[in-house]
Amino acid sequence: MAEASTRETYGRTLVELGRQNRDIIVLDADLSPSTMTSFFAREFPERFLDCGLQEQNMISIAAGLAASGKTVFVSTFAVFVACRCFDQLRLCLSQPNLNVKIVATHGGISVGEDGISHQAIEDLALCCALPNFTVVVPADAVETAEAARAAAGTHGPFYIRLSRPRTPIVYPEGYRFTLGKAVTMRQGKDVTVMATGIMVATALEAADILARQDIDCRVINIHTIKPLDEGAIVRAASETGAIVVAEEHLAQGGLGSRVAQTLAREKPVPMEFVNLGDRYAMSGKAEELLQRYGLTAGHIEESVKSAVKRK
């Protein structure tokens, strides 16, 4: 599969959005060369604000700008916003429902060598806990651009999680994204893998492997974790009878928890979960970490077989 950087695509999309809307302001915390808000900074220096290493201050400043009519994009690494600034997210953005779009890069363990201080693996649980927030994890660069455009055009606080490494392209150019609508990436009748972020490409790879073993695996990309496309989830459970949820996140509070909560109420079926469990990772190459911590096509394959066996 071809690969592209979700961060770079975000940076370029931000410039495009900045040209269309003069009320878009971008804040960063000394990481613009990494989050790629640097493109925007170069084109619109008067609308770019480097807040230095003051993430909490940055979130509250964003709230003040949004309360004064601005559409504010805020970028830094996922850990430094979701984890470090939770009280500011809660009181400054979530409760007052302000128009601030957090686009956090370097989500998950695929950050790699920087190690646990830089690997956000609790961020989805934290941000999904916040009322009014929309939480999106794009599967690739194409979807990243679409998600940023959707966020700019939709009122309210957003958390969009991107990755550090280049990620496989799973969508053709021209793909149109609908916020809150899950996407069936591959049809199948025996079992459904629901994945988000970089795990969508991994799930598609697993489905290929399973097809060779006569297991017909449906793959659904749940790019919007909150609000959840409950209809698509219940339909998949009804039609395929078994669900596997794959995410680059801890076991608790992320996509798996949210899908399970929906299905427990609407359509209980056998479920398995591919995630990081209840532990921190370590430094290493992204591929090595994904292998060690159970986030490969092989791990999805095993979980699919367990789920199908329990039908």
Place this chain on the structure above:
Amino acid sequence: MPKNTPLQNTSPGNKFNLSTAELKEMARKLRRHTITMIARAGSGHPGGSLSAADIITALYFRILRHDPDNPQWSDRDRFILSKGHAAPILYAALAEAGYFPVAELQTLRKMDSRLQGHTDRTLTPGVEMSAGSLGMGLSFAIGVALAARLDSRTYRTYALLGDGECEEGQTWEAALAAAHFKLDNLTAMVDCNGIQLSGRTCDIMNLEPLIQKWQAFGWHVIDIDGHNFDELLAAFPQAEKTKGRPTVIMARTIKGKGVSFMENNVAFHGKAPTPEEAERALKELE
């Protein structure tokens, strides 16, 4: 961000424009509301409302360009109450200014009231920020002041902090940033009442030398008696005239000011007066 451009505020002045004698009378009235509201609610923070009463009275009835009939007026001066636990004194000022009926003050902290225990910008006309978790208000005010500069608007932004609140790290992040961004359209005020929830600030977490700290962070500092209207009314224009850097007004105040048994009394940081105490307090404020 663009280079700092000098801003001239050409909007009409404060529509109340009370005299010093009238301000004193208004402050007394707001203190009475504070006691009544908190006593009726059965909980709340009288001490920090009473210490801030004169600052808030001066702002709403003499300094701020605001329109109670149009709380969202885009050129209004913004007042951000960072020390959100002083919500009662702000509510009292907003009600007396006409943002909502004075009778509504008695719903403070009750179910379905627009007057929450700490300020909520989604509910109360005239309230700019949801606050109550300390340390966030000055940062929020920076965002509001930056928006004014971006849009070439002439409104000014005021943020009221507690001195205890200056123990929060975020306050100093904001202090650094406001000076770095040269926000001369922003005025911070510190209600220096010397007392926080569990004791004197100098015993809990010493802040001194506080003036030198703000100066070292790049701020213009004005040190005044926060209960003296002449000093208050002189400080705000001085802040407005100061260009190229933000101003902080260090307002020396007395916690619980105006009620003898609440003055400098730690117990009344976050405790409602009993009905008997409220009666005594109101008598003193007659």
